[in-house]
Amino acid sequence: MSAARGPALRVVRRAAPAAAYALVFVLTCALGVVLHLRTSAGRRLVARETSALVSSLLVAGLRVERIDVLSPTRLFVSRATLSDRLGQPVLRAEELDVRFGLMTLLGGILSEREVRVALPEVRAKHVAVWLMRDPASGGLTFETAFDTRGAKSPGPPGKPVVVALPHIEVEVASVATNLPGLEQVTARVSRLAAALDVSPAGVVLGMKSNDTRLTKLFARDATGRLDGELRFPGTTRFELTGNVGRVPLVARAGFRGSKLDLAASTTRLEPEAMRELFPAWPLLAPLEASAEAHGEIQALQARVTGSLGAAKLTGSGTLALAPRVESELGVHVEDFDLRALEASAPETALDLDAKVRLALGEGGLEVHATGTLPESKLGSLAVPPLRAEVSYGRNKVTGAARVLEPGLETEVTFQVLPDGKLGFEAQATNLDLKALERYGIPAEGSAAAHARGSLAAGRLSADLDATVSSPRTGPVRADNVVAHVHVEGAVKEPGRLSVSLNANGRNLDAGGVRLASFRTSAHGTLDEQDWLVEGTSSDGGALEAGASVAPRGGPRITDLRVTSRRGGAEATVTAGRVVLEPAGISIEDLALAAGKGGVHGSIAARGGKRSIDLTITDLDVARLLASFGLAGSGVAGRLDGRVRIEEQGSARTGHAQVELRGGAIPPLEGIVANAMADFADDGVTAHAELSVREMVAATLEASGHLERSVLDPRAFREMTGEATLAASNVDLERAGEAFLAATGIDLAGRALGKLKVTKLEPQASPTFAYELETHDLRLSKRDDEKSGLRLDIDSAGELFSPKGSRLALELVDAQGPWITLTLEHALDGDAFARLEAKDLARALLDAPVNARVTAYRRPLKMLGVAGTSALEGSMAAELTVTGTPRTPELDAKFDVLGAPLAPKVPPPELGVTLKYSAAKETYSVEAHTKGDSRVLELASTGHFGWFSRGLGKDWSAAGEAKLNNLALVRVARLVNVPLEGRLGGNVWFDIDQKHFEAK
Numbered sequence: 001m002s003a004a005r006g007p008a009l010r011v012v013r014r015a016a017p018a019a020a021y022a023l024v025f026v027l028t029c030a031l032g033v034v035l036h037l038r039t040s041a042g043r044r045l046v047a048r049e050t051s052a053l054v055s056s057l058l059v060a061g062l063r064v065e066r067i068d069v070l071s072p073t074r075l076f077v078s079r080a081t082l083s084d085r086l087g088q089p090v091l092r093a094e095e096l097d098v099r100f101g102l103m104t105l106l107g108g109i110l111s112e113r114e115v116r117v118a119l120p121e122v123r124a125k126h127v128a129v130w131l132m133r134d135p136a137s138g139g140l141t142f143e144t145a146f147d148t149r150g151a152k153s154p155g156p157p158g159k160p161v162v163v164a165l166p167h168i169e170v171e172v173a174s175v176a177t178n179l180p181g182l183e184q185v186t187a188r189v190s191r192l193a194a195a196l197d198v199s200p201a202g203v204v205l206g207m208k209s210n211d212t213r214l215t216k217l218f219a220r221d222a223t224g225r226l227d228g229e230l231r232f233p234g235t236t237r238f239e240l241t242g243n244v245g246r247v248p249l250v251a252r253a254g255f256r257g258s259k260l261d262l263a264a265s266t267t268r269l270e271p272e273a274m275r276e277l278f279p280a281w282p283l284l285a286p287l288e289a290s291a292e293a294h295g296e297i298q299a300l301q302a303r304v305t306g307s308l309g310a311a312k313l314t315g316s317g318t319l320a321l322a323p324r325v326e327s328e329l330g331v332h333v334e335d336f337d338l339r340a341l342e343a344s345a346p347e348t349a350l351d352l353d354a355k356v357r358l359a360l361g362e363g364g365l366e367v368h369a370t371g372t373l374p375e376s377k378l379g380s381l382a383v384p385p386l387r388a389e390v391s392y393g394r395n396k397v398t399g400a401a402r403v404l405e406p407g408l409e410t411e412v413t414f415q416v417l418p419d420g421k422l423g424f425e426a427q428a429t430n431l432d433l434k435a436l437e438r439y440g441i442p443a444e445g446s447a448a449a450h451a452r453g454s455l456a457a458g459r460l461s462a463d464l465d466a467t468v469s470s471p472r473t474g475p476v477r478a479d480n481v482v483a484h485v486h487v488e489g490a491v492k493e494p495g496r497l498s499v500s501l502n503a504n505g506r507n508l509d510a511g512g513v514r515l516a517s518f519r520t521s522a523h524g525t526l527d528e529q530d531w532l533v534e535g536t537s538s539d540g541g542a543l544e545a546g547a548s549v550a551p552r553g554g555p556r557i558t559d560l561r562v563t564s565r566r567g568g569a570e571a572t573v574t575a576g577r578v579v580l581e582p583a584g585i586s587i588e589d590l591a592l593a594a595g596k597g598g599v600h601g602s603i604a605a606r607g608g609k610r611s612i613d614l615t616i617t618d619l620d621v622a623r624l625l626a627s628f629g630l631a632g633s634g635v636a637g638r639l640d641g642r643v644r645i646e647e648q649g650s651a652r653t654g655h656a657q658v659e660l661r662g663g664a665i666p667p668l669e670g671i672v673a674n675a676m677a678d679f680a681d682d683g684v685t686a687h688a689e690l691s692v693r694e695m696v697a698a699t700l701e702a703s704g705h706l707e708r709s710v711l712d713p714r715a716f717r718e719m720t721g722e723a724t725l726a727a728s729n730v731d732l733e734r735a736g737e738a739f740l741a742a743t744g745i746d747l748a749g750r751a752l753g754k755l756k757v758t759k760l761e762p763q764a765s766p767t768f769a770y771e772l773e774t775h776d777l778r779l780s781k782r783d784d785e786k787s788g789l790r791l792d793i794d795s796a797g798e799l800f801s802p803k804g805s806r807l808a809l810e811l812v813d814a815q816g817p818w819i820t821l822t823l824e825h826a827l828d829g830d831a832f833a834r835l836e837a838k839d840l841a842r843a844l845l846d847a848p849v850n851a852r853v854t855a856y857r858r859p860l861k862m863l864g865v866a867g868t869s870a871l872e873g874s875m876a877a878e879l880t881v882t883g884t885p886r887t888p889e890l891d892a893k894f895d896v897l898g899a900p901l902a903p904k905v906p907p908p909e910l911g912v913t914l915k916y917s918a919a920k921e922t923y924s925v926e927a928h929t930k931g932d933s934r935v936l937e938l939a940s941t942g943h944f945g946w947f948s949r950g951l952g953k954d955w956s957a958a959g960e961a962k963l964n965n966l967a968l969v970r971v972a973r974l975v976n977v978p979l980e981g982r983l984g985g986n987v988w989f990d991i992d993q994k995h996f997e998a999k
Contacts, residue, residue, distance in 0.1 A: 060084055074099055084141035088132050095125030116162045123169045127192075131177040163198035170194065184216040189226060205230040212240060218277045220245025246273035260300060260321075265290035279395065279418075285309050285340040293319040302327055310349070311336040315356065326359035331371075350376050367392040375405075384408050384439065394418065403428075407435030410449075422455040424462075433471065445471035453487075460497065462487045468505075481505035487526075495527035508535060514629055515543060526551070541566040541629050555580040564627045570594075571627035581606070590614075594624035597638065605711050610647040612710070616640055616658065637663030637671065645679055650707050654679040667738040668692050675700075682706055684721070695734040698727040707762065718762035728752045732777060749777035749792075765829035768799040790814060800829040804847070817856055824850045845886040853879040857897070873898040873907060887918040887946070910936070918946040925959075937962040943992075956992035963987075 044067075061083045069076035075098040082091040099121040134141045175187040190211035197204045206229045214222035224242015237254040247269055254261040266289055274281040289306035298320050306313035317329035335349040354371025373386040384405030391398045397416035403409055408431055414424035427450050433443040446469045453462025464485040471478055483503035489496055504519040518535030533545040547560040557578035564571050576589030584605035592599040597618030604611050622636035638661045645654030656677045663671030670693025677686040688700040704721020708714055729750060736747030751774045759766040774793045790813055797807025809821040827847040832840075857876035875896045883889040894912040909930040916923040927938040940959030945952055966983045990997045 060090065061087070072103075073101060084132065086132075086141060088130065088141065089128075090130050090132060090141060092128040093124050093126075094128075097123040099123075114160045114162055116164070118164045121167050121169075122165055123171075125171050127170045127173045129173070129175045131175065133178055160200045162200075163196065165194075165196040168192075168194040168196060186215050188213045188215065192226075202231065202233050204234075212242070218244050219279070220276050222249065224249070245276045246270070247277065259295065261292075261294050262300070262319075263290070263292040278392075279416075283308065283340050284343060285337075289313070302329060304329060304331070308340055309337055311340070317356075324360060327357070329356045329358075330354075331356050331369075348377065365392070372404075405435060407432030419456075421457075423453070425452040426450070433468075441473075443471065443473040444477075445469055447471070455491065458490050458492055460487060460489060460491050476508070476510045478505045478509070479507040483520075489525075495525060497526045499524060499526055499529055501529075514538070515541075518543075522549075537566070537629055539566065539629065564629075566627050566629050569623050569626035571624050584610070592619075592624075594627060595620040601643075603711070605709070608647075608649045610645075610709050610711055612643055612645045612654075614643045616642070621663075634664060634666035637661060645710060647709055650709075651681045652679045652706075652710070667741070668695070670694075679706075679710075684719070686723075694731060695738070696727050696730045698725060700725050704759075720759050720762055722756065722758045724757075725755045726753075732774070744782045746780050746782050747778070748780075750775045751777070751793075765800060765832055767801045767829055769797070770799070771796045791818060797823075800827070800832045802828050802830070804828050813858075815858070818858060819856070820854045822852050846884055849881060849883065849885055849888070851879075851881040853877075853881075857895075860896075883919065886948075889918070890914070890916040908935070916944065921946050921949070921954075935964050935966050937964075940989075954993065956990075958990040959988075961987045961989070 048064075062080065063083070064077060064080045066078040067075070068078050075096075077093070077096040079092065079094050080096060081089050084090045098119055100119050104118070132141045170192040171190065173189040173192050175189075177183070177185065189207075189209045190213075192207060192209045194205060194207045207226065208228075209226045212224055212226040222240075222242065222244040224240050226238070226240055228236075228238035230236050235254055235256040238252070240249075240251045243249060247266060249264065249266050252261075252263045269283075269287040269289065271281065271284055271286070274283070274287075285308055287306060287308050289304065291302065291304045293300040293302040295301045300319040300321070302317050302319040304313070304315040312334045313331065315329040315331035317327060319325075319327040331354045333350075333352050333354075336352065338348045338350070350373060352371050352373045354369050356367065356369045359366045368389070368391045370389045371387070373383075373388070375385045376383050384403050386401055387404055388401040389399060395418035397414075399414050401412040408428075410426060410428040410431070412424070412426040414422065416422050429448050431447040431449065433445045433447060436443050447466060449464065449466040451462065451464040453460065455461075464483075466481075466483045468481040468483075469479075471481055481503060482505065483501065486500045487497055489498050491497070499522065501520070501522040503521075504517070506517050508515040508518050514537055515535035516538045518533065520531070520533045522529045522531045524530055528548060528550040531545075531547050531549055533543070535543045537543075542565045543563070545560075545562040548558045550556040550558075557580075558576065560573075560575040560578060562573040571592065571594040574589070574591045574593075575587050577586075578588075579586045584607060586602075586604040586606065588602050588604075590599075590601055590603065595618075597616075597620055599614055599616050599619060601614035602611075603614075616639050619639040621639060625633060625635055639658060640661075641656070641658035643654075643656040643658075645652055645656065656679075658673075658675050660671060660673040663673065665671065671690070673688065673690045675686065675688035677684060682705050684702075684704050684706050686700065686702040689698075690700070691697045700723065702721065702723035704719050704723075706715055706719050708718060730752065732747040732749045732751055735751075736745065740747065751772070753772045754770065756769045757766050758769070772793060772795045777790070777792050779789045779791075792812045793809065794812065795807065795809040797805065799805045799807070804827055805823070805825040807821075807823050809819075809823075810817055811819040825844075825847055826849070827843055831843065855875075855877040857874045859874050873896060875894060877895070878893045880891045881888050882891075892914040894910075894914075896910045896912070898908040898910070900907045910927060911930055912925070912927045914923065914925050921943055922941070923944050924941045925938065927936065929935040929937075938959065938961045940957050942957040942959075943955060945954040963984050963986075
């Protein structure tokens with residue numbers, strides 16, 4: 001027998017005895033009518049005998065409590081109860097009213113072909129069904145209630161039995177169960193219309209009701225319209241269309257044999273309606289969802305789909321309805337927007353995967369979900385990966401989450417109690433702030449933080465304690481910061497939540513402004529707080545800053561005041577009103593006061609319109625810097641000027657002029673400068689004059705195009721055009737006194753130079769071209785006129801062009817060109833512009849280079865060796881460098897002409913060639929005297945360590961030296977020891993830092 005046919009045949013077997021018992025009941029009723037019609041004793045006898053007869057034939061027990069009416073056309077039973085084998089009631093009918101024609105009924109029963117029981121009209125006031133769990137089989141005792149107790153002896157097959165109840169009306173039907181998780185659940189069907197047909201072909205029971213109610217499964221009743229048909233064998237189907245509370249729902253169920261099909265869908269789960277069912281429901285947006293399950297009752301395959309705005313949800317897994325209702329699903333969500341959980345959250349499109357387990361337990365619905373959120377974006381902010389667990393049961397939600405990013409590990413726990421109280425806590429014991437860099441937050445240091453709080457009856461109370469060690473971000477750093485924040489108030493008015501912040505720290509350095517200790521406090525509401533920052537420096541300086549800050553709706557700062565004091569120097573910055581809006585910023589009544597002078601004006605940038613209006617009057621630069629602890633820099637001067645610019649898009653009009661008097665930038669003093677710029681549309685022209693007392697006069701001429709606003713930080717980086725700085729008649733003696741005072745070297749002479757910067761495209765890097773020329777340049781040791789060296793420099797070049805850098809340098813002395821240098825470096829301007837400062841040195845060392853240095857013949861005494869007669873003479877040299885600066889390839893040649901041994905004797909000449917490869921750390925040297933006879937010949941190769949492994953740390957030399965008739969008098973002149981004669985011979989050698997071998 002197939003698995004599909006088994007259950008159906010079991011039903012038929014149970015339905016047939018039931019029909020037979022109905023037949024017995026009818027015959028008994030007929031007999032009672034004939035013998036005891038309208039007598040109480042007769043009705044009691046019929047009730048008693050019918051109960052005993054059915055109880056003896058069925059596993060279940062029947063108790064007919066009272067028959068009120070028994071006539072040829074009507075039977076009215078006040079209550080009849082069917083109990084299972086354990087004595088528990090499983091079916092009860094109250095006020096059962098059956099209308100029939102006795103003779104027609106008897107004719108059907110006594111028919112020769114079949115036994116037909118036809119009851120045209122059956123009504124009941126109340127029918128109750130109990131689905132009780134069978135502890136022996138794990139199923140329901142109702143399943144076996146209609147089983148027969150078995151026949152005492154076999155007999156021939158009887159006539160087929162047919163039962164027809166075409167019209168059944170039940171005023172109220174109820175169903176209850178003791179299945180786990182459903183003990184308190186009750187189904188109530190009002191005005192149920194049904195029809196029953198039992199035949200050898202099977203059993204068909206149809207049911208309809210427009211008033212079906214399921215109570216205590218959810219916080220609100222499920223109500224709706226029931227339409228179903230129970231058919232054995234065949235397909236049984238049920239459909240419930242209605243609402244759970246205010247949530248629309250369509251549920252369908254069907255089964256055939258051992259196979260079950262379930263489906264449920266809802267068009268729109270509104271947040272308010274869902275919170276009536278589940279007080280902890282977190283979603284703020286409507287959810288559309290559907291679910292279906294197919295398969296065996298203990299191992300259904302389930303699938304869910306849904307949408308939440310743009311987010312899509314899919315899931316699949318298993319569903320079991322016995323021994324208890326439970327499901328396990330793998331869920332995938334795409335494009336989830338956090339605004340569905342928190343209205344003020346940024347727009348997101350997150351993808352996440354989770355495992356979800358649902359069950360109906362003793363406490364009702366239980367949900368447990370675990371999932372991982374990969375690294376994602378919240379607006380423009382990157383969010384590290386998270387792993388979270390959330391559980392729901394007994395009207396309580398608990399959860400935990402962990403940040404998975406190394407260095408940012410944080411544990412978060414929360415719970416929502418049945419009374420709606422939310423409690424949460426977060427703990428991070430060792431945060432590495434450098435790990436925030438890959439999320440767009442450049443910071444360094446370590447931190448520990450602990451947050452906890454609760455939300456009850458609409459009131460929030462939360463605290464945060466944090467300790468940060470050695471924090472650093474940009475130019476701001478500190479040794480230690482400790483902070484505490486408290487937030488409290490009614491969440492329905494978030495702007496009125498009270499906020500209190502207190503923080504203190506040590507050794508703050510903010511761009512050169514140093515405070516040995518500082519403290520910060522803020523008090524007020526989320527809508528507006530009063531901030532105060534106070535700090536002191538190790539040298540007795542003090543910094544005070546205060547403002548009223550309203551962060552909502554575009555931060556607004558009023559009554560801003562920052563005062564810095566050092567000794568007698570004080571500077572104060574004030575602003576009456578600062579507004580930060582999505583469309584821009586405005587600063588009104590801006591003022592800076594330092595001494596008797598200062599700056600005042602306003603700055604505004606809203607939409608495409610921007611304006612700057614600043615007036616500078618007798619601003620004491622030294623006093624300003626001193627008030628911030630920068631007096632030691634020596635920078636001084638007084639500034640006057642006016643800046644007025646109006647912009648609309650990239651078009652602007654305006655003029656700026658700044659004048660510096662009595663300026664000083666150590667070691668320069670007596671600086672006077674005047675600069676002005678004119679703005680017209682996107683064009684900019686500028687002219688500036690600079691002079692340093694008795695040292696230099698320079699001019700700057702510039703013109704270009706500025707597409708971005710002057711307030712945009714990218715504006716001047718993307719500006720195109722050219723600028724030329726020219727300096728003439730530079731007094732090198734004054735320059736030497738200023739820059740070389742500590743070296744003991746004096747300069748004399750004049751110089752002129754020019755630097756030109758050109759940028760043709762906004763995203764391109766600028767090209768630098770320079771010219772430098774000196775006249776009558778003299779270098780000498782201070783107080784030693786005889787040590788002077790007269791030469792001039794003539795150099796020009798182009799730096800960081802598209803083809804790299806090229807420059808030429810020539811040193812000229814009284815005899816003409818002495819040293820020339822040509823250099824080509826392959827690092828081009830675009831590559832240079834893309835590099836960060838920390839990578840620049842590496843790029844410069846790794847770019848190909850080609851250099852050539854030529855030193856024309858000059859006396860050796862210029863090198864300071866004239867006291868040794870053997871080294872009197874002259875030398876010329878040539879050096880070629882290829883490869884890269886990190887691993888160069890060197891090729892050097894030297895030609896040394898010695899002093900003559902006697903009059904009219906040609907001076908000796910020595911040639912030396914050196915080749916070295918830094919990549920291989922190998923070298924070769926050749927040296928020989930020139931002329932008809934080779935007095936000296938030397939050839940050597942070896943190893944010599946380069947900087948990467950330690951310069952000269954490892955070395956070796958192997959080769960041969962030949963001496964042929966060498967005059968010892970030259971050696972004598974070198975060591976100042978009298979020697980005569982001549983020397984000849986060969987020497988072979990092989991040495992390194994560990995051994996020496998020669999012969």
